[in-house]
Amino acid sequence: MIDKCPYCGSTEIIYDSERGEYICTNCGTVLQEHVVDLTGGRKAYDEEERRRRLTATPTIGLGSKYSLREMRLLSYGLSRRKMTIRELAYKHYEKAVREVLYFLKSCMNIDVDMSEIPKTLLTICEEAEAEYGDRGYRICKASILMYFRYVKNIQLTGTNMKYVEKNLRLDPQDLVEGKKLLLKYMGNDIMIEPALEKAIKYIDERFRPLVRKIVKRLISDSNIVRTMHRSIPCLAIMLVIMLAERLNIGDPYAIREIALREGICSRGFIRNLKKLNECVEIEIYLTDSSPPIRV
Amino acid sequence: MLNPHIRIRIRKKLKVSGNIIEEEHIFKLDEEHVEELAKKLRK
Numbered sequence: 001m002i003d004k005c006p007y008c009g010s011t012e013i014i015y016d017s018e019r020g021e022y023i024c025t026n027c028g029t030v031l032q033e034h035v036v037d038l039t040g041g042r043k044a045y046d047e048e049e050r051r052r053r054l055t056a057t058p059t060i061g062l063g064s065k066y067s068l069r070e071m072r073l074l075s076y077g078l079s080r081r082k083m084t085i086r087e088l089a090y091k092h093y094e095k096a097v098r099e100v101l102y103f104l105k106s107c108m109n110i111d112v113d114m115s116e117i118p119k120t121l122l123t124i125c126e127e128a129e130a131e132y133g134d135r136g137y138r139i140c141k142a143s144i145l146m147y148f149r150y151v152k153n154i155q156l157t158g159t160n161m162k163y164v165e166k167n168l169r170l171d172p173q174d175l176v177e178g179k180k181l182l183l184k185y186m187g188n189d190i191m192i193e194p195a196l197e198k199a200i201k202y203i204d205e206r207f208r209p210l211v212r213k214i215v216k217r218l219i220s221d222s223n224i225v226r227t228m229h230r231s232i233p234c235l236a237i238m239l240v241i242m243l244a245e246r247l248n249i250g251d252p253y254a255i256r257e258i259a260l261r262e263g264i265c266s267r268g269f270i271r272n273l274k275k276l277n278e279c280v281e282i283e284i285y286l287t288d289s290s291p292p293i294r295v
Numbered sequence: 296m297l298n299p300h301i302r303i304r305i306r307k308k309l310k311v312s313g314n315i316i317e318e319e320h321i322f323k324l325d326e327e328h329v330e331e332l333a334k335k336l337r338k
């Protein structure tokens with residue numbers, strides 16, 4: 001440590017820790033170079049680093065003011081208080097719903113009311129939170145968007161997809177996960193109905209309610225039918241085709257065509273349709289006395 | 296059951312055990328269905 005400048009006699013000597021030099025502020029002479037910094041602890045070699053050292057507290061881990069969970073709450077803009085998962089999910093749910101609704105209104109010109117949203121989405125948000133962690137919020141948004149896609153028939157391709165990526169900050173992978181989650185909880189309501197609607201158009205008008213009833217009951221009650229195909233809309237269409245063929249009440253080829261064209265049914269569809277046909281035996285009792293007609 | 300109805304029997308042989316599982320579902324038919332179906336099935 002130097003107290004006095006040997007050239008001008010000034011005592012105003014500063015230590016520049018960035019460069020490791022003692023400098024006389026009066027005449028500007030560098031009095032000592034390459035000084036080893038022995039201060040220890042948290043070293044900072046430039047201005048930005050020093051500022052960071054002074055202000056930062058560790059965010060996560062030992063010495064942190066907040067727990068991991070609280071950090072997450074803070075990042076969602078909630079106050080620092082204890083919340084149950086359900087409360088947290090509820091907040092997510094509301095925020096995600098609001099964000100998606102705003103997106104639909106501003107980008108797609110679709111006005112949806114808050115009351116149209118089913119409470120099952122809350123379960124989905126809880127599941128997203130539990131399963132995907134920090135990504136949960138995005139998955140949650142994706143599920144809500146997918147819900148409206150099915151209910152309101154929104155096309156999520158081309159420009160619309162770009163809007164989604166830009167405004168909702170969701171990537172295609174999020175949408176895939178969101179869809180999975182949505183189908184797990186609401187597959188029946190939102191998937192069977194639209195698929196059935198498309199297929200049933202090609203059934204004789206008088207038999208439409210009957211076919212709808214049969215298909216819905218078989219899908220919900222029959223364990224065997226449920227194992228025939230992974231996709232429930234596909235299964236619904238298979239059943240409609242089978243009934244159209246066997247009872248001679250519709251155009252099975254038209255239904256098959258539309259199912260394949262719209263991507264409701266996949267490659268394994270025809271094979272599964274054959275398997276279904278082999279498994280099912282239909283007997284029709286038209287009058288009290290006559291023997292049943294087998295089709 | 297003697298009223299007009301459709302009986303759907305589903306039978307499946309399990310791959311692993313070879314057991315056959317069976318289910319039966321019955322759907323009632325309305326009057327108009329009966330006539331129409333008779334016509335259609337006769338064709």
